[in-house]
Amino acid sequence: MDDRTLLRIIRPVIGTDACSDDCAILPLPCGILVTSTDMLHERSDFPKGITDWQIGWMSAAVTISDIAAMGAEPVQLVLAIGLDDEDRLKGIVTGASDCCNQFGATYAGGDLDAHHELTIVSTGLGIITDGQPVQRRGAKPEELICVTGVLGRAIPGLTDKRFWKDLCEPQPRVEEGIAIRKAGATAMMDISDGLALSLYDIAEESGTGMTITGSSIPIPEDVDHSEAMTAALFGGGDFELLFCIPENSYQSLNLPCTIIGRVTDEPGVIMDGRILEKKGYLHHWYE
Amino acid sequence: MDDRTLLRIIRPVIGTDACSDDCAILPLPCGILVTSTDMLHERSDFPKGITDWQIGWMSAAVTISDIAAMGAEPVQLVLAIGLDDEDRLKGIVTGASDCCNQFGATYAGGDLDAHHELTIVSTGLGIITDGQPVQRRGAKPEELICVTGVLGRAIPGLTDKRFWKDLCEPQPRVEEGIAIRKAGATAMMDISDGLALSLYDIAEESGTGMTITGSSIPIPEDVDHSEAMTAALFGGGDFELLFCIPENSYQSLNLPCTIIGRVTDEPGVIMDGRILEKKGYLHHWYE
Incomplete structure (x- = not known):
């Protein structure tokens, strides 16, 4: 099975809408909030030779990209970091922080844990105050x-x-x-x-x-x-x-x-x- | 080192405020949003004998508890699930969904990944529309x-x-x-x-x-x-x-x-x- 197949297991539990886009959508009175979460880990996501700073950058960037794909403005990022080696922490958080600064989001902390394989989950919030997010399901023939x-x-x-x-x-x-x-x-x-x-x-x-x-x-x-x-x-x-x-x-x-x-x-x-x-x-x- | 020691590495990079509470705080015009993220994984967080449904419940509950600790109302939860065995998915998402329903949050999907050790990162949003979050730093003598x-x-x-x-x-x-x-x-x-x-x-x-x-x-x-x-x-x-x-x-x-x-x-x-x-x-x- 792959992740698209597994989504079919989740859909009946949490509803189809929650599985269809890069971000979850939360309407608030002052705007529409979009939330994206991405898991990355050493063996499957980080090329050999990548620096810790780049790992931090990439972890933030993939989530900010999901927010961008809804047409939203990134506002906040949190990272849950499962560390295999404490010496990697500074490089990772600096890279993530630099990426957040570059794209207008606040890096607001998160969780730290020990893990045998470096594992980072990056969760970001974006906001739209002047319209609706662009989802995957709105395309029409001739466009x-x-x-x-x-x-x-x-x-x-x-x-x-x-x-x-x-x-x-x-x-x-x-x-x-x-x-x-x-x-x-x-x-x-x-x-x-x-x-x-x-x-x-x-x-x-x-x-x-x-x-x-x-x-x-x-x-x-x-x-x-x-x-x-x-x-x-x-x-x-x-x-x-x-x-x-x-x-x-x-x-x-x-x-x-x-x-x-x-x-x-x-x-x-x-x-x-x-x-x-x-x-x-x-x-x-x-x- | 432990996680409280490692926080001292992060603080200079992202600022002290971001490291001091159960949740990150994001003021919006219509309320104050609080965000919490927690990493849990098989070997360090889930007792032997726990069911997949209970793993899902616990993953949601720890994050909702952080939101509760700010005095906020939980509104949304996303899970990044690193699965060691696809057969566990349904139990986990059902447990998380049941916990969210119990405490008023929407379980809004998340990310799926393959991982040699079951790893779940639960990220929740809460909101306060009638006051300020209660942080750790406000206690005063005599209270x-x-x-x-x-x-x-x-x-x-x-x-x-x-x-x-x-x-x-x-x-x-x-x-x-x-x-x-x-x-x-x-x-x-x-x-x-x-x-x-x-x-x-x-x-x-x-x-x-x-x-x-x-x-x-x-x-x-x-x-x-x-x-x-x-x-x-x-x-x-x-x-x-x-x-x-x-x-x-x-x-x-x-x-x-x-x-x-x-x-x-x-x-x-x-x-x-x-x-x-x-x-x-x-x-x-x-x-």
């Missing part, structure tokens, strides 16, 4: 499918030093997420598990299909083309935003981004006329 | 020191079946915490690491001392007296509230609780005329 930035930059970092910082110091698209929400996007998520799975997620939540053009996907120019496409579609670790937006709303979006396709009526995700394989970064359970 | 409930009931559960549910299904004191805040308590925390450490924590944060009477501590009557006192003072696992309150405010508190002593000028914690040992439940790091 444009767009992405921010250049995809497929994280995975090459495993072997190519030029991309090491892209892998270890992801930059959440906070300003971009807010601008995209305000322009009228109908669905959004970050592509941290790869573009392909993200397209399927939005399509399934929205009850639509997606059709995209491979050559329009923005990938690095100085990398083998086929490897870069594989990293972008199926690799994970990129923290760009994928969103759907009506064509007339797109005109008002003053942001560098790339149109890669259109939302369709028919279920499924099509690239260049063929079904796009539904695979990407999935947590697989120990058997 | 009464009080506790809710009966202490020392969790640790005996390790060997005595009569207390098994006290150990595995803690009951956060949500209504009590709100009533205590409204009555005008000046300092409060839950005693999950034992009464002794909690007295020291409030004394140190408040810049006061504490003097208590051993015979006034409420302990179970049908347990060996010395064992029960040790469990109450140094054992941990009880989720009752410890608070300080001016004598005239106490009169307005319509709640069963027990006065165990008085706040003093002199630093330190004194029980029956002697210094109370500063020990309790501490996470110790692997060497």
Whole structure:
């Protein structure tokens, strides 16, 4: 089983709405609060050679990215840190604190624990005071499918030093997420598990299909083309935003981004006329 | 090093305020939000024989207890679950969901991950719309020191079946915490690491001392007296509230609780005329 399969076990217990987005949503009288929590641990999430400072940065960044993907402003982050070695603590909290400062959130402490494998759970709060969060389920046929930035930059970092910082110091698209929400996007998520799975997620939540053009996907120019496409579609670790937006709303979006396709009526995700394989970064359970 | 020592590493990075209470505090225009995060894992937190449902309950309860200790109303809980065995998921989420329902919070999903050791991080939000949270640092000399409930009931559960549910299904004191805040308590925390450490924590944060009477501590009557006192003072696992309150405010508190002593000028914690040992439940790091 993978985590998307396990979600089917949770849904009947806690309700479908709670499982469908990067963040949980809590309406308050003065705004809408969004909450995201992410578990990262040494063996499955941190590349070999990453520094403790980068581990802290990454732990904060993945959560801030989920908040950005709702079009919200990050306000607070707490970390639960299960430490295998106390000497790592200072680097980790400094990295997390620097990332929070960069993106406008307060790093507000958390919990400390001993753990045989370094394990960090990062939980963040964001707020929207001038509208509604952008969920995954609002896409409608005929809308444009767009992405921010250049995809497929994280995975090459495993072997190519030029991309090491892209892998270890992801930059959440906070300003971009807010601008995209305000322009009228109908669905959004970050592509941290790869573009392909993200397209399927939005399509399934929205009850639509997606059709995209491979050559329009923005990938690095100085990398083998086929490897870069594989990293972008199926690799994970990129923290760009994928969103759907009506064509007339797109005109008002003053942001560098790339149109890669259109939302369709028919279920499924099509690239260049063929079904796009539904695979990407999935947590697989120990058997 | 233990977790209280490690806090000294974190404080210079993120500021003293963020490390001093059960919850982080976020003022919003419509109320004050409090956030707590707790990491629990198999080997150090879950007694042998505990069911998955009880693990889920306990994971939610410890966090809701931190919210209660600020005098706040729990509103939302998210869980990051690192699963060693997918078959445990349903029991865990059902237990957490039942605990949330019992205490008025929405269980709003979270994150799923694979982990060699079952690891759960529970993060909760609470809100106060009619006042300020009760922190640890507000106690003043002459005030009464009080506790809710009966202490020392969790640790005996390790060997005595009569207390098994006290150990595995803690009951956060949500209504009590709100009533205590409204009555005008000046300092409060839950005693999950034992009464002794909690007295020291409030004394140190408040810049006061504490003097208590051993015979006034409420302990179970049908347990060996010395064992029960040790469990109450140094054992941990009880989720009752410890608070300080001016004598005239106490009169307005319509709640069963027990006065165990008085706040003093002199630093330190004194029980029956002697210094109370500063020990309790501490996470110790692997060497």
